Amino acid sequence: MERIERIHALHRILTAARYPVTVQRLQEDLECSRATVYRDLAYLRDYLMAPVVGNGEAGFRYDTSEGDRFELPGLWLSSEELHSLLAAQQLLMRSGGGVLSNALAPLQQRIEKLLDEHAGGRRLPVERVRVIPHRTRRLDETAFRAVATAVLDRKQLTFEYRARSTDQRTRRSVSPQRLTHYRENWYLDAWDHERDALRSFSVDRISAAKIGEDTARDVADDELDQHLASSYGIFSGAPKGWATIVFSAKAARWVADEHWHSQQQGRFLPDGRYELKVPYSAGRELLMDVMHYGSDAEIVEPVVLREQAKSMLELALSNYGR
Incomplete structure (x- = not known):
């Protein structure tokens, strides 16, 4: 406590x-x-x-x-609530000088007041709390505003999309459903009218976005959750299987406390290693996360994902053989 x-x-x-x-x-x-x-x-x-x-x-x-x-004075916050306020303050300070500065000024003042009340008259050294962005992607601000407006106004949206995997440009016509912030980047979950299916788009790959006059088609929350949240990562869909990853005893101390997926299953093995099982649809993002642990992680199942990891490691090793 x-x-x-x-x-x-x-x-x-x-x-x-x-x-x-x-x-x-x-x-x-x-x-x-x-x-x-x-x-x-x-x-x-x-x-x-x-x-x-x-x-x-x-x-x-x-x-x-x-x-x-007698009552406790001021505002009392849990550590999680205080962390959220401090993080929000740092994010607002980072927006200084932009088009949002004036609009967000009252919110900044309100957060500072809440922090003062929590401190009970003491000054909190908020400058000692830092929020450092990690691997953020450069956004086309015009495209981002169009995407956000279309999501909130429930209007259809057209845009050019440059796929990261193929580098091909396509013109898309979608009904925006959700704007999702995931791992320091923004994604648009939408109903793709040409493909007649739900798709996720990385907003930093969107350009020439135009809001249409037609009302966006609404997809039920249950369907969105089933398609977009039931499997591993942002590029999800109906799970195709479960991956079993075993981490070394050294890495187990961190992995056991990490949240990879809402349905994940984990257990410590008798020798101190940690076994993690997660559902996944496309293995690309899962493989990247596993590779992050290097020799401290091993994909055990399924065999196809294990072979993909092996191929990636062999290709990486070949870069150092020249």
Whole structure:
């Protein structure tokens, strides 16, 4: 339990208590050490000005004459909520000087106010929190605005698409469904009218986008989730199979805490290695993620995916044989 959560829990316990609460019970309820209980009680009493009375022998409670009136000051956020606010602030600061600066200024001020309230009057050194973009792709801002507008206004969209795999240009006419931010990049999930099927498009490969007059065809959320979220990665579809990857004991410490897929299955093997199973449709993105771990990862099944990984590694090795 994190400190903010403990302070909340401690406040609830003391507020509800009719008799002094022993340190032993506080240790059990807060899942912390005896020393931590005393530190939290001191913080609650000395910094937050809570009416804490009592001692280590008899126990602690709120003074009955003041306890009913005491409330925790300011806004209290969990670590996840605080992280989200700080990340949002950093992202807003990165937009400074662009067309969004004036429009986002009130939001920036609101976030700063929330952070001030959380700090209880102290200044949070937010400049010590950094959000660093990783492997972002350059977007055509005009195309991005057209895509986003078509998604929100529910209008059909036409554009030129340059496929990364073949480098071929095609003209597409689609009904936009969702705009998805995934791994620092933007993707358009849409119904492709020529192919009569759902497709995902990398927005950085879209150009000459034009919003049409016709209303976009809506695809049910269940169908979108089944086609686009049921398999591994952004380039998904109906799962064609499951991949089994075994990671070394060294890499297991990281992989066991990673979220690869909503339906993933993982377990530690007796020798300390970690076995991960994920459903996948197209293996390209999965292979790239597995290759990221180098010799610490091995694709066990299916055989076809294992052979593809082997071929990729052999081609990579050939680059160093000259």
